[in-house]
Amino acid sequence: MRLALALLGIVLLATNAALAQDPRTTSVQQAARALLALTDREDGMASRQLAGKQFQNDRADARETVTLEREPDGTWRVIGYFIR
Numbered sequence: 651m652r653l654a655l656a657l658l659g660i661v662l663l664a665t666n667a668a669l670a671q672d673p674r675t676t677s678v679q680q681a682a683r684a685l686l687a688l689t690d691r692e693d694g695m696a697s698r699q700l701a702g703k704q705f706q707n708d709r710a711d712a713r714e715t716v717t718l719e720r721e722p723d724g725t726w727r728v729i730g731y732f733i734r
Contacts, residue, residue, distance in 0.1 A: 684700060685697055685700050685701060688700060712733050712734065713733070713734050714731070714732070714733050715730070715731070715732045715733075715734070716728060716730070716731050717729050717730035717731070717732075
């Protein structure tokens with residue numbers, strides 16, 4: 651049983667290492683991180699320009715909804731944020 655678990659661990663580590671070194675995975679991660687960095691800086695114009703055409707077109711018709719709930723202490727808190 652220990653041998654089987656050890657082998658499984660080695661296979662999983664090797665698989666993750668191979669995926670992490672795959673240039674396609676790296677380029678996808680870089681693109682996602684670049685967009686998220688702009689979003690975190692609240693640079694909406696730059697993040698929109700970096701986004702793909704489908705995202706840009708879908709955002710034109712997007713509707714944002716923020717749902718709040720009053721907590722027992724009387725404080726309003728966000729419990730949902732949706733983009734449709």
